[in-house]
Amino acid sequence: MLLSFWSTIFCLVLSTILLIALVNSDANSNKNYLRKEHSLMKPYKDDRWNLLGSAMFLNNYVRLTPDQQSRKGAVWNSVPCRTINWELHVHFKVHGAGTDLAGDGFAIWYVRDAMKLGPVFGSIDNFYGLGIFFDTYSNYHEKHKHGFPYISVMVNNGSLHYDHDSDGTGTEVAGCEAHFRNLKVETFIAIRYENNKLTISLDIDGKNTWRTCLKVDNILLPTGLFFGASAATGGLSDNHDLITFKMYDVGTAEHEDEDEINGRMAIVPSLEGFEYEDFTKTEKVVKESWSFLFILFVIFMVVVCLVLAAVGIYYFYESRQNKKRFY
Ligand SMILES: [Ca+2]
Incomplete structure (x- = not known):
């Protein structure tokens, strides 16, 4: 009877200590x-x-x-x-x-x-x-x-x-x-x-x-x-x-x-x-490439106009020469 009383007390004390340790360890981990x-x-x-x-x-x-x-x-x-x-x-x-x-x-x-x-x-x-x-x-x-x-x-x-x-x-x-x-x-x-x-x-x-x-x-x-x-x-x-x-x-x-x-x-x-992607730069490059294409187009149109003008002047003089021959 006495042994069972002390063993119950021992168990209670032990479980209390374990519970306190568990609560503490949980608090420490978080x-x-x-x-x-x-x-x-x-x-x-x-x-x-x-x-x-x-x-x-x-x-x-x-x-x-x-x-x-x-x-x-x-x-x-x-x-x-x-x-x-x-x-x-x-x-x-x-x-x-x-x-x-x-x-x-x-x-x-x-x-x-x-x-x-x-x-x-x-x-x-x-x-x-x-x-x-x-x-x-x-x-x-x-x-x-x-x-x-x-x-x-x-x-x-x-x-x-x-x-x-x-x-x-x-x-x-x-x-x-x-x-x-x-x-x-x-x-x-x-x-x-x-x-x-x-x-x-x-x-x-x-x-x-x-x-x-x-x-x-x-x-x-x-x-x-x-x-x-x-x-x-x-x-x-x-x-x-x-x-x-x-x-x-x-x-x-x-x-x-x-x-x-x-x-x-x-x-x-x-x-x-991390590789930084400069979107403003990309847009600038796109804009620059568009402006380059525009300049090429303008140069092309100027060349075409000059060629057409030259052809026109040539035919103008040719027709004048032909008219002179008739007179
Ligand atoms: Ca925004």
């Missing part, structure tokens, strides 16, 4: 620390985040642009990111009076050049870092193989130009079509950067589950850049709203020592094996 210094949420009163252009802190969201023409706005985190592996969860809303036509879209940034308004969805061109574009208007019309709205990724070392006329097709690393405008359900994006791999997932179907938009390996991004979001409207417009911006350290914090973090500051943003 550490996602919310980094408050890089996150923005209600009530948005956070002096580590700064507004630019048309952007406004409102009660329930940050409005980057209102549904009005020719507006640009942005919100930027002023704390440089010293985390190598991270994940962003962004709750956003894009909506407006336009049913079929709206624009231009918004962008989520991890770049060096914060707090500068510019032509790329409200921020500067030739940026240094990572840009994720939520493009709601197709400038390239029927030339795309996909529909719009479209989410695309661009990695830039400062040398590349984002070409709006081709919706950045030539500099796009990857992308996916995503119908996130004017939805009744809440719309979220998760952007995970871990071990040089970028994974973007969406929750825009009201199902409360993530579906993969894109995955890209071998993207190198330095530490020390800034998170931000910007938006722009042109002839077409939309409300571009940011509801929450949460940044998580994805569980490898204890392995990221100071030397590694500082070492990664010198990394130049790049994607291994």
Whole structure:
């Protein structure tokens, strides 16, 4: 009887220890620390985040642009990111009076050049870092193989130009079509950067589950850049709203020592094996070849005219000579 009592106690203690160990090991294997210094949420009163252009802190969201023409706005985190592996969860809303036509879209940034308004969805061109574009208007019309709205990724070392006329097709690393405008359900994006791999997932179907938009390996991004979001409207417009911006350290914090973090500051943003296709140059070449053909045509027509004139003058003199012979 006494033996069975102690064995029951022993079993209880053992199972409690095992349970605690299991809970701890589970927590250790999935550490996602919310980094408050890089996150923005209600009530948005956070002096580590700064507004630019048309952007406004409102009660329930940050409005980057209102549904009005020719507006640009942005919100930027002023704390440089010293985390190598991270994940962003962004709750956003894009909506407006336009049913079929709206624009231009918004962008989520991890770049060096914060707090500068510019032509790329409200921020500067030739940026240094990572840009994720939520493009709601197709400038390239029927030339795309996909529909719009479209989410695309661009990695830039400062040398590349984002070409709006081709919706950045030539500099796009990857992308996916995503119908996130004017939805009744809440719309979220998760952007995970871990071990040089970028994974973007969406929750825009009201199902409360993530579906993969894109995955890209071998993207190198330095530490020390800034998170931000910007938006722009042109002839077409939309409300571009940011509801929450949460940044998580994805569980490898204890392995990221100071030397590694500082070492990664010198990394130049790049994607291994990526070949940049300059669409503006291609169009220029096409235009140049057309103008060359036009010059050839003009020369040909001038030669034809000269030959015809020469033949005409010859026959004119011939006929005069013949007339003289008759007299
Ligand atoms: Ca566009």
